[in-house]
Amino acid sequence: MRLPLIKSAVARVSLSVLTGLGLWGSVAHALTISPVLVELSPARRVVSITITNPGDRPLTFQTQVLGWSQPDGTDVYADTTQLFVVPPIAEIAAGGSQIFRVTTRTRQSPDEHAYRLIFEDVSEVSAPSAPTGETSISIRVNHDLPVFIAAAGKLRLQARLGPCTNAAALPATTGCVRLDNEGSRYLRVKSLTLEGANWRKDIPLGTRVLAGAWRQWTFDRPSQLTGSLHVKAETSDGPVTFEWPIPAR
Structure with a gap:
């Protein structure tokens, strides 16, 4: 500008x-x-x-x-x-x-x-x-x-949330989450919430993910985090969640 x-x-x-x-x-x-x-x-x-x-x-x-x-x-x-x-x-x-x-x-x-x-x-x-x-x-x-x-035909909404493909190779203090928009319309990702044992992180976003595309986000997390991580993305089409087992390091 x-x-x-x-x-x-x-x-x-x-x-x-x-x-x-x-x-x-x-x-x-x-x-x-x-x-x-x-x-x-x-x-x-x-x-x-x-x-x-x-x-x-x-x-x-x-x-x-x-x-x-x-x-x-x-x-x-x-x-x-x-x-x-x-x-x-x-x-x-x-x-x-x-x-x-x-x-x-x-x-x-x-x-x-x-x-x-x-x-x-x-x-x-x-x-x-x-x-x-x-x-x-x-x-x-x-x-x-x-x-x-807009695409012709019936609207298809389908978002998939999960760890990044390289998540296992990242340091213990770094996490990475990826959202794939497999639908026929863009998504607006408003925020990410990550919650584990005695730990929570809220990440405001406001990012658009185009139809057929994906975006990923890295974040800092405690190295001693154990158990599983509950991940939720608030999107323009509603919440998308997944449970992420944290591997022992």
């Missing part, structure tokens, strides 16, 4: 950095986007996204669409022509709004397809003058929305 314009230099940082700096509040109130999750289907081939600019200067946004996949448990993005956004670029007047329409060029498929829709702020920005020795900043933030095209 594009961020502070410091004198004549532009730096890109994440929204989490903005929050840590105490700057995100001043950025967030300046723009609204609805919806922030785009879901298309064979029956709903067009979705409208409204961006409202309540600020005191015009903003210009340019769109980019990337294909999204998760081979080997990692996010991978690639250029694609399977989604069409109208208009591809637009200036939004101060106090005004703009509707962007998203449609798909794909035919019906038995697999769900995932994308990222990026609204890049390409507004012309002039940093305000500042007293000598001080730095003035002007903040521009890009917005990244997930887009899903």
Whole structure:
């Protein structure tokens, strides 16, 4: 995401950095986007996204669409022509709004397809003058929305939770849990809870696992832990659990 314009230099940082700096509040109130999750289907081939600019200067946004996949448990993005956004670029007047329409060029498929829709702020920005020795900043933030095209046919929900394939080779103080999404729709994993004898660990996540993909998470645990470990993942389709016998070391 594009961020502070410091004198004549532009730096890109994440929204989490903005929050840590105490700057995100001043950025967030300046723009609204609805919806922030785009879901298309064979029956709903067009979705409208409204961006409202309540600020005191015009903003210009340019769109980019990337294909999204998760081979080997990692996010991978690639250029694609399977989604069409109208208009591809637009200036939004101060106090005004703009509707962007998203449609798909794909035919019906038995697999769900995932994308990222990026609204890049390409507004012309002039940093305000500042007293000598001080730095003035002007903040521009890009917005990244997930887009899903639902699979044709009956929805299939199937998640499998278990130890990572390399869990036995990890140190005694490290655990690893893997979730395979074997269904036909993405999952949002909200949190992981691990509970053993006199020990518990809660891991907040908020991670999406695409259909047919997997993600894994490592965590620290006591080396003297014995018995079994109860593992629960809270997902958008409900809880998924398994019992993990802890091998003696």
